[in-house]
C-alpha cells in the first residue's frame with residue numbers, strides 16, 4: 053500500500069494520535085513519537101522482544117513454507133485453518149496478525165486482497181522481502197498495541213500466533229475493534245484437547261531459555277536421530293508401532309515428511325517463551341463476549357471464525373433476508 057493509502061487507517065500505537073508522513077516513516081502529531089520505515093518495514097515496536105526466537109527462525113527458513121510451483125501446502129493450510137475463500141478476500145483490505153514469512157499473506161494477495169501483515173519479530177522483514185511484488189505492507193508491531201484506527205479492515209486472520217502471546221484471550225479480544233461492521237475474524241490456535249504435548253511442555257521450560265542458535269544446533273542433530281528411531285521401530289512387527297508412539301510421546305518431535313520442515317517445526321515448538329493450548333468452548337466464549345456472530349468451526353482444530361454484526365438496521369435487514377431465504 054502507498055503511504056497515502058495507509059495514513060487514513062494508521063494511528064500512534066502509543067497515544068492513538070494522528071500519524072503524519074515524516075522522512076523515512078511516520079510521526080505522531082500528538083506525542084511526536086517517530087516510527088521509522090526501515091528495510092521495507094514500518095516499525096512500531098522496539099527491535100528486540102520476547103519473539104526474537106521467531107525472528108531467528110523465519111530469517112533462517114525464509115522460503116521453506118512459501119508456496120511455489122511445486123507445492124501449495126500453505127494455501128491448503130490457509131483454507132483448513134482460516135476457511136477464507138477467494139470471494140471473501142478479493143478486493144478486501146485484510147490484516148494478517150503475526151504474518152511470519154508472509155506465507156498466508158502470499159495466498160491472500162494471490163486471491164486479490166490488499167494485505168497488511170504485522171509481526172512482533174524481525175520476521176516482518178522477511179515477509180516484506182518475500183512479498184515485495186505484491187499488494188502487501190509489512191509492519192513490526194505488537195497485537196496488544198496495533199497502530200490502526202477502529203474499523204479499518206474487512207477481514208482479520210491470525211494463524212498460529214495468539215497462543216504465543218502472554219495472554220491469548222486478550223489477544224483475541226483486541227482484534228474485533230479493528231474490523232469494519234460485517235467484517236470477518238478468523239483465528240487458529242493450538243488445541244488443548246489431546247495431551248500428547250505434556251512432555252514437550254516440561255522440556256520447553258528449559259529450551260525456551262536457550263539462545264535460538266544453540267537450540268537450533270541441538271535440534272538439527274537430535275531430530276534426524278529421533279526420526280530414524282521412529283522409522284526403524286515402525287518396521288518391527290507387533291510391538292514396533294506402540295514402541296514408536298511411546299518414544300514419540302516422551303520425546304515429541306515433528307513428523308513432517310520433509311526433513312527441513314521437521315527441524316523447523318520442532319524448533320517452532322520448543323523455542324517460544326509463551327505457548328498456550330485452547331478448546332472450542334473457550335474460543336467460542338471469547339468471540340461471543342466480543343459480540344461476534346455467525347460463529348463457526350473451520351477444519352483444523354482449534355480454528356474459529358465469526359463476523360462483526362452490521363450496524364443495527366443493516367443487521368435486522370440481513371436477518372430477515374436470511375429468514376426469507378430459509379423459508380423459500
Ligand SMILES: C[S@@+](CC[C@H](N)C(=O)[O-])C[C@H]1O[C@@H](n2cnc3c(N)ncnc32)[C@H](O)[C@@H]1O
Pocket residue numbers: 103106107110149150151152153154155156170171172173175193194195196210211212213214216217320
Ligand atoms: C509460529 S509463528 C506463525 C507465523 C505465521 N502466522 C505462520 O503460520 O507462518 C508465530 C508468530 O507470531 C509472532 N508474534 C508473537 N507474539 C506476537 C505479538 N504480541 N504481536 C504480533 N506478533 C506476535 C511471532 O513473531 C511469530 O512470527
